[in-house]
Amino acid sequence: MGSTIIGTGSYLPEKILTNADLEKMVDTSDEWIVTRTGIKERRICSENMSSSDLGVEAAKKAILDAGISADEIEMIICATITSDMPFPSTACIIQSKLGLDNIACFDISSACSGFIYGLELARSFTNNGCYRKILVIAAECMSRVTDYTDRSTCVLLGDGAAAAIVSHSGDTDGIIDSYLGSSGKYGNLLYIPAGGSKLPASHETVSNHLHFMKMEGSAVFKIAVNAMSSAIKKIFERNNIHAEDISLLIPHQANIRIIQGVARSMGVPMEKVFVNIEKYGNMSAASVGVALDEAVKAGRIHKGDLVCMVSFGAGLTWASNLIRWNKDD
Ligand code: ACO
Numbered sequence: 001m002g003s004t005i006i007g008t009g010s011y012l013p014e015k016i017l018t019n020a021d022l023e024k025m026v027d028t029s030d031e032w033i034v035t036r037t038g039i040k041e042r043r044i045c046s047e048n049m050s051s052s053d054l055g056v057e058a059a060k061k062a063i064l065d066a067g068i069s070a071d072e073i074e075m076i077i078c079a080t081i082t083s084d085m086p087f088p089s090t091a092c093i094i095q096s097k098l099g100l101d102n103i104a105c106f107d108i109s110s111a112c113s114g115f116i117y118g119l120e121l122a123r124s125f126t127n128n129g130c131y132r133k134i135l136v137i138a139a140e141c142m143s144r145v146t147d148y149t150d151r152s153t154c155v156l157l158g159d160g161a162a163a164a165i166v167s168h169s170g171d172t173d174g175i176i177d178s179y180l181g182s183s184g185k186y187g188n189l190l191y192i193p194a195g196g197s198k199l200p201a202s203h204e205t206v207s208n209h210l211h212f213m214k215m216e217g218s219a220v221f222k223i224a225v226n227a228m229s230s231a232i233k234k235i236f237e238r239n240n241i242h243a244e245d246i247s248l249l250i251p252h253q254a255n256i257r258i259i260q261g262v263a264r265s266m267g268v269p270m271e272k273v274f275v276n277i278e279k280y281g282n283m284s285a286a287s288v289g290v291a292l293d294e295a296v297k298a299g300r301i302h303k304g305d306l307v308c309m310v311s312f313g314a315g316l317t318w319a320s321n322l323i324r325w326n327k328d329d
Contacts, residue, residue: 003123004174004326006133007066007165010293011057012280013045017143019155026151033155038256042158042281044143050084052093054161055139058289059098062135062163073165074131075104077121079114079138079285081192081314082145083107094137111190112252112313113180114138114285115162116321119309120178122166129168137163138285145192147212156254157213158281162289171326178321179235186223189216190314224254224312225261231320232266232310239322243267247305247325248295252312253277253287262310274300284313301325 018041019030033039045054055078063070078091091105110117115138122134139161148154166175194210195201205211228251236242249268251259256277263273274295283290288311295301303325310320 001127001129002169002172002174003126003166004169005164005323006167006327007062007064007068008163008293008296009058009061009063009065010160010162010290011054011061012160012290013043013049013054015044015046016041017044017158022155025148026154028151028155036257037156038277039155039281040278043160045141045159051080051082051139051141051161052084052090052097054141054159055090055094055137055163056097058139058161058163059094059135059137062165066165068133068165070098070100072133073100073103073135075125075134077118077134077136078107079110079118079136080107080140081109081111081114081284082141090139091137110285110313110317110319111315112254112282112284112287113311113315113317113319114313115289116178116309116311116319117180117317119164119166119175119321120180120319123175123178126166126168132168134166135163136166137161138289140284140286142282142284145211145213147209149209150212152217153213153215156282158283160280160283160286160290162286162293164289164292173324173326176322176324177235177239178319179231180319181227181231182315182317184315186316189220189316190214221255221258223316224258225265227316227318228252228258228262228310228312229265231318232262232308235308235320235322241306241322245306246272246308248300248307249273250288250291250295250307250309252310253280253291254282254312287311299329302329303327
């Protein structure tokens with residue numbers, strides 16, 4: 001008995017925000033952004049779109065890729081920190097937009113780790129056959145919580161969505177194992193101060209820019225490298241896997257220097273690391289999902305390959321998983 005990914009999809013809005021565009025908005029330079037982060041451009045969703053719209057487009061592609069009919073889906077899990085509204089859940093909104101009814105739908109809030117958390121939840125639900133097919137979505141409109149007067153965060157973030165269909169399977173390949181971790185004591189390093197029950201929206205919260213993401217970048221950077229390396233180490237150890245057994249490492253795309261630091265500390269050569277940060281920046285939960293879909297579509301993952309995904313984000317949270325890819329090319 002096991003759980004496997006039978007289809008993936010992703011959606012990136014058309015509008016591109018380049019480093020040259022940002023040079024006109026804040027005191028920054030293409031040279032600083034590329035050298036310090038590896039990002040050249042990011043996607044920004046149009047005014048009439050929200051996270052659920054991005055998620056629906058990614059979901060439609062995953063359903064098509066899986067070769068199933070939408071009404072076979074028994075549960076929708078949506079990972080997002082930029083939900084359409086406080087409630088109902090973005091998963092319920094996506095359910096309605098997909099024309100589905102009467103299935104379990106809920107959101108999870110694990111920031112950049114959300115897609116791997118969602119895959120692990122789907123694995124738990126499908127492993128024993130209680131649920132047969134689950135749609136996992138990561139959808140983020142990070143541009144809606146970005147302060148475009150704050151050069152230390154606005155150069156990093158972008159919008160996008162990814163989806164995967166997780167299915168019950170008769171064999172033990174597929175999603176083999178996941179490791180999930182968090183440390184709430186670091187919550188104040190990366191957060192949005194207002195808009196929740198602690199500090200509801202007011203004229204003051206708006207004028208003080210408190211509905212935007214705040215981050216202690218260099219503190220987060222150091223913890224990110226350690227937490228991601230340790231998450232990979234833990235999942236390798238308990239599955240008796242070594243770096244050379246991995247066909248592809250798919251890390252969260254927050255900063256090329258974080259990715260290189262993690263690869264170096266794990267002894268994984270950069271040729272075996274999937275990187276698309278230059279095109280999209282950090283799309284929070286959507287980053288590893290989009291990377292997985294692009295890696296599959298680009299022929300970087302084949303049947304039988306062992307793939308390791310790893311992520312890190314607000315919470316602070318971190319997560320890794322091991323997937324023996326068993327979908328035909
Ligand atoms: N352009 C030019 N200069 C800048 C910019 C910019 N866009 N941003 C910051 N600087 C300046 C700073 O003001 C500082 O100047 P000073 O020395 O005169 O004070 C200098 O550059 C160095 O600043 P640092 O913050 O130390 O720069 P650092 O090398 O750490 O890079 C960065 C900053 C890119 C934010 C990095 O710390 C990072 O990537 N952090 C981790 C981000 C991350 O992983 N987030 C988690 C996921 S997000 C989520 O979960 C939603």
